[in-house]
Amino acid sequence: MRYLIMLKAKQPATPPPPELMEAIMNLGAEASAAGVLLDTAGLLPSSEGTRVRLSGGRLTVTDGPFAEAKETISYALYEVRDKDEAVEWASRFLGLHRDLWPAWEGDAEVLKVMGS
Amino acid sequence: MTAADPRRVLSTVWRMESARIIAGLARLVRDVGLAEELAQDALVIALEQWPVTGVPDQPGAWLMATAKHRAIDLLRRQSRYREKLEEVGRAQPQVVDVDLAAEADDYVGDDVLRLIFTTCHPVLSTESRVALTLRLLGGLTTDEIARAYLVPEATVGQRITRAKRTLAERNVPIELPPPAAAAERLASVLEVLYLIFNEGYSATAGEDWVRPALCTEALRLGRLLATLAPREPEVHGLVALMELQASRIPARTAPDGSPILLQDQDRRRWDRLLIRRGLAALDRADGTLGPYVLQASIAACHARAVTAEATDWTRIAALYDVLAQISPSPVVELNRAVAVGNAHGAIRGLAIVDAIDLPDYPFVPAVRGELLSRLGRNAEARAEFEHAAAMTRNARQRSLFEGRAAALGG
Numbered sequence: 389m390r391y392l393i394m395l396k397a398k399q400p401a402t403p404p405p406p407e408l409m410e411a412i413m414n415l416g417a418e419a420s421a422a423g424v425l426l427d428t429a430g431l432l433p434s435s436e437g438t439r440v441r442l443s444g445g446r447l448t449v450t451d452g453p454f455a456e457a458k459e460t461i462s463y464a465l466y467e468v469r470d471k472d473e474a475v476e477w478a479s480r481f482l483g484l485h486r487d488l489w490p491a492w493e494g495d496a497e498v499l500k501v502m503g504s
Numbered sequence: 505m506t507a508a509d510p511r512r513v514l515s516t517v518w519r520m521e522s523a524r525i526i527a528g529l530a531r532l533v534r535d536v537g538l539a540e541e542l543a544q545d546a547l548v549i550a551l552e553q554w555p556v557t558g559v560p561d562q563p564g565a566w567l568m569a570t571a572k573h574r575a576i577d578l579l580r581r582q583s584r585y586r587e588k589l590e591e592v593g594r595a596q597p598q599v600v601d602v603d604l605a606a607e608a609d610d611y612v613g614d615d616v617l618r619l620i621f622t623t624c625h626p627v628l629s630t631e632s633r634v635a636l637t638l639r640l641l642g643g644l645t646t647d648e649i650a651r652a653y654l655v656p657e658a659t660v661g662q663r664i665t666r667a668k669r670t671l672a673e674r675n676v677p678i679e680l681p682p683p684a685a686a687a688e689r690l691a692s693v694l695e696v697l698y699l700i701f702n703e704g705y706s707a708t709a710g711e712d713w714v715r716p717a718l719c720t721e722a723l724r725l726g727r728l729l730a731t732l733a734p735r736e737p738e739v740h741g742l743v744a745l746m747e748l749q750a751s752r753i754p755a756r757t758a759p760d761g762s763p764i765l766l767q768d769q770d771r772r773r774w775d776r777l778l779i780r781r782g783l784a785a786l787d788r789a790d791g792t793l794g795p796y797v798l799q800a801s802i803a804a805c806h807a808r809a810v811t812a813e814a815t816d817w818t819r820i821a822a823l824y825d826v827l828a829q830i831s832p833s834p835v836v837e838l839n840r841a842v843a844v845g846n847a848h849g850a851i852r853g854l855a856i857v858d859a860i861d862l863p864d865y866p867f868v869p870a871v872r873g874e875l876l877s878r879l880g881r882n883a884e885a886r887a888e889f890e891h892a893a894a895m896t897r898n899a900r901q902r903s904l905f906e907g908r909a910a911a912l913g914g
Contacts (some may be wrong), residue, residue: 421613422520423727426777465777467720472516479508483561503754 397494
């Protein structure tokens with residue numbers, strides 16, 4: 389079963405601590421070695437992105453930043469045996485933030501990929 | 505909002521971590537069965553404590569530490585017991601004061617690799633290797649394995665018990681194979697993983713054509729092995745082969761559950777991510793021509809073909825020629841017959857099939873039927889498909905073959 393984990397949070401005022409980035413790299417290596425992490429990447433702030441919208445039959449293209457309070461920070465695609473395992477990986481990921489960047493708050497949304 | 509249920513977290517973490525825990529313990533106590541018992545002791549302790557204390561911050565590390573304490577206690581007791589025996593005997597002090605706890609923390613990856621080589625050891629029967637590997641490396645329960653293989657739980661339990669006993673009785677060391685045996689032992693590991701994959705990919709019995717859970721499990725173990733043994737081209741070859749074959753799973757089954765053969769599949773449904781991963785794994789194998797690398801190269805030819813008509817059958821037939829040289833088997837010959845039939849005409853394919861001695865394998869008459877039908881020899885073709893349908897134990901395959909027979913007219 390595949391799960392897409394999307395990390396969402398307010399755009400932080402400071403960059404993440406290097407220790408956190410190192411720990412995230414290690415967790416990613418561990419999940420890849422365990423054969424469950426298929427793909428992952430960080431995303432730049434929406435100020436670097438663009439929104440294409442269909443509304444009332446009209447397409448509009450608007451450059452970022454988006455108005456939402458939270459930005460999508462990163463994604464990870466896991467292939468695991470059930471949702472509990474995906475939740476456990478997401479919990480480990482947020483646990484690293486808890487331990488290494490105490491002021492940080494955010495959500496990891498665990499979404500099942502259809503048909504997987 | 506709910507806090508995590510300790511039992512649920514425990515069963516998840518156990519399944520994710522038990523291989524590493526058992527592997528670490530196996531190095532300490534030098535017995536796979538005992539290692540599993542000690543790991544399960546830790547599981548029981550967690551079942552008692554976590555509902556009271558809450559889930560530890562690092563549940564996997566907690567289980568590992570608790571299990572190691574049990575192992576070290578056991579070893580110290582055994583060591584004191586030996587000392588006492590020797591006091592009674594020759595009064596010679598026992599010197600085994602290695603730093604067990606420190607030793608236990610090293611080389612987790614190597615431990616898992618050693619455990620794979622042990623559960624796939626050639627002294628075990630194939631069935632035992634498969635069951636023990638799924639149990640100890642996959643973290644599957646006996647019941648889950650039994651359901652995947654459609655056999656009674658007791659049968660799987662017996663295979664696992666027998667396997668552990670054989671390893672103990674034959675004093676199989678839990679270690680990486682010595683250089684002289686490395687190739688043969690690695691081949692045994694790869695064979696077990698591919699057997700698990702194939703049982704999922706082309707279920708030999710039952711109502712389902714594909715049991716994706718077994719494919720995923722084999723693929724997961726293969727990726728794990730590729731991380732642990734990155735310099736073995738055949739490991740990357742097997743991973744590439746499994747990724748590429750798994751990429752077709754979404755297209756292999758019709759909505760009613762019936763199988764769709766390669767040439768009829770909607771290739772837009774192929775999993776592009778797995779194809780990309782498979783081609784990347786094949787690159788890592790670096791052109792070495794082992795049996796798995798060759799099979800992956802063949803699968804890559806299919807993956808690269810945008811339509812069935814665009815398939816490079818000449819290249820595939822050439823790859824099968826090489827495969828038949830280095831790793832001859834009746835199944836390889838059968839696939840070579842298909843490739844040659846497509847590349848160079850049905851008559852040449854048929855000549856290869858006719859030389860194959862593989863009784864009870866329904867795909868032999870099925871391939872013969874396919875080649876005969878291309879030559880317009882419909883009555884003979886129909887008889888072959890009927891023969892294939894009578895042979896298979898898989899209900900989905902049977903209706904596929906019956907369908908082909910019926911389409912060839914009465």
